[in-house]
Amino acid sequence: MSQVLRTQLEQGAQALKLELTSAQIDLLMSFMDLLQKWNKVYNLTSVRDPQEMLTHHLLDSLTAVPALLRHVDTLPVAEGGRLPLLDVGSGGGLPGVVFAICCPQIDVNCVDTVGKKAAFIQQVAASLRLPNLHGIHDRVENLKSRYPVISCRAFASLLDFTTWSRQALAEGGIWFAMKGKHPDEEIAALPADVQVFHVEPLRVPGLDAERCVIWLNLK
Numbered sequence: 407m408s409q410v411l412r413t414q415l416e417q418g419a420q421a422l423k424l425e426l427t428s429a430q431i432d433l434l435m436s437f438m439d440l441l442q443k444w445n446k447v448y449n450l451t452s453v454r455d456p457q458e459m460l461t462h463h464l465l466d467s468l469t470a471v472p473a474l475l476r477h478v479d480t481l482p483v484a485e486g487g488r489l490p491l492l493d494v495g496s497g498g499g500l501p502g503v504v505f506a507i508c509c510p511q512i513d514v515n516c517v518d519t520v521g522k523k524a525a526f527i528q529q530v531a532a533s534l535r536l537p538n539l540h541g542i543h544d545r546v547e548n549l550k551s552r553y554p555v556i557s558c559r560a561f562a563s564l565l566d567f568t569t570w571s572r573q574a575l576a577e578g579g580i581w582f583a584m585k586g587k588h589p590d591e592e593i594a595a596l597p598a599d600v601q602v603f604h605v606e607p608l609r610v611p612g613l614d615a616e617r618c619v620i621w622l623n624l625k
């Protein structure tokens with residue numbers, strides 16, 4: 407990836423007030439390289455242009471990191487332990503890999519029904535030496551473990567997301583759904599015991615588009 411894209415990434419991180427080390431910027435750039443390389447073989451994302459990959463995938467996912475960190479910082483985590491997070495329908499690792507790189511205090515588990523996508527995540531974890539990143543090949547509905555935070559991006563309606571991942575939500579846990587426009591109709595379709603407790607608008611550096619995070623929990 408070019409120096410121009412790296413500079414754009416650094417400027418984007420600064421605009422988001424994310425204090426990333428140059429090692430983390432290197433890892434994000436290497437992730438983009440791996441995504442570009444293996445996309446040709448595995449068909450991980452329809453986005454192929456490197457510039458578009460930077461703004462629509464990397465910076466878009468990065469925009470959710472400050473919101474996630476604000477929440478995580480309020481939770482008790484065992485000494486030396488990491489907070490488990492499940493990223494549902496992670497595909498080529500968005501936002502899961504970005505979260506794993508930017509938040510070493512989080513243990514990121516990316517689940518996808520497509521075996522080659524889960525295998526790609528395992529490959530990214532090994533290549534980039536990320537001990538806090540794991541690929542799981544399964545349907546989210548089948549998972550037996552429980553997670554205090556469950557995220558998704560471009561996955562499904564809020565109703566399907568919360569219904570399919572409900573058994574994987576730890577007691578007192580939260581869902582973190584990355585969405586485009588405020589999804590009024592999806593919110594209206596939620597069952598009575600699932601509540602939206604916060605909607606956070608996001609601005610992606612270099613992208614003129616509506617984005618938000620929907621925070622949900624069980625009543």
Ligand SMILES: C[S@@+](CC[C@H](N)C(=O)[O-])C[C@H]1O[C@@H](n2cnc3c(N)ncnc32)[C@H](O)[C@@H]1O
Pocket residue numbers: 451494495496497498499500501517518519520523544545546547558559560561570
């Ligand atoms: C549109 S892609 C989004 C990928 C990625 N989150 C992104 O933002 O680019 C949705 C992904 O969800 C996966 N998926 C669909 N149903 C699933 C299920 N029940 N459990 C786990 N993954 C699922 C698909 O295989 C696909 O990779």
